[in-house]
Amino acid sequence: GDSVTQMEGPVTLSEEAFxxxxxxxxxxxxxxxxxYVQYPGEGLQLLLKATKAxxxxxxxxFEATYRKETTSFHLEKGSVQVSDSAVYFCALSDRAGNQFxxxxxxxxxxxx
Amino acid sequence: xxxxxxxxxxxxxxxxxxxxxxxxxxxxxxxLFWYRQTMMRGLELLIYFNxxxxxxxxxxxxxxxxxxxxxxxxSTLKIQPSEPRDSAVYFCASSLVQNxxxTFGSGTRLTVV
Numbered sequence: 759g760d761s762v763t764q765m766e767g768p769v770t771l772s773e774e775a776f777x778x779x780x781x782x783x784x785x786x787x788x789x790x791x792x793x794y795v796q797y798p799g800e801g802l803q804l805l806l807k808a809t810k811a812x813x814x815x816x817x818x819x820f821e822a823t824y825r826k827e828t829t830s831f832h833l834e835k836g837s838v839q840v841s842d843s844a845v846y847f848c849a850l851s852d853r854a855g856n857q858f859x860x861x862x863x864x865x866x867x868x869x870x
Numbered sequence: 871x872x873x874x875x876x877x878x879x880x881x882x883x884x885x886x887x888x889x890x891x892x893x894x895x896x897x898x899x900x901x902l903f904w905y906r907q908t909m910m911r912g913l914e915l916l917i918y919f920n921x922x923x924x925x926x927x928x929x930x931x932x933x934x935x936x937x938x939x940x941x942x943x944x945s946t947l948k949i950q951p952s953e954p955r956d957s958a959v960y961f962c963a964s965s966l967v968q969n970x971x972x973t974f975g976s977g978t979r980l981t982v983v
């Protein structure tokens with residue numbers, strides 16, 4: 759079945775460091791891909807999305823490119839801030855819209 | 871829009887008691903989802919509704935759990951009787967289109983002692 763696999767955390771970075779959180783997917787057909795962020799004590803928020811191959815989603819300095827050839831949707835940010843400390847979830851919606859799958863989440867802590 | 875509103879934010883109850891969690895989705899969203907989040911199992915989909923009708927409740931752990939959506943602006947998740955292993959954060963989410971662009975509420979942190 760369809761699924762997403764994301765790198766295990768926790769990840770700890772210094773402020774202004776470069777961030778990559780890996781996400782790969784398994785799906786039949788062409789799913790839509792998402793990154794959600796969960797700040798402490800809050801619900802998940804949609805961070806960015808991409809609906810077809812080679813699309814790049816971006817928001818708040820974060821980017822992710824839908825790579826069909828490598829079945830990946832890695833999250834990147836060039837310079838992280840302390841306020842980016844959160845848990846990041848990769849997610850997939852199958853093309854038919856019948857199923858939605860979350861990854862296990864990757865905890866990010868940014869230290870000053 | 872105020873977003874998805876859940877209440878209460880925190881609930882502490884004794885084992886065996888009935889617990890009711892509430893959710894108000896975003897107006898106009900036809901899909902409503904209940905998720906449970908724990909450290910051990912991550913995010914689990916419990917049930918979802920389309921136009922107030924339950925579509926898939928295969929994630930509901932057992933008969934002690936029930937969910938209703940009497941109208942487009944309100945849903946409840948009830949646990950009766952509650953057990954310590956039900957302790958978790960319960961999230962409600964809504965969306966305009968199925969499985970696309972969920973908006974989550976802030977969650978209800980349930981502790982059963």
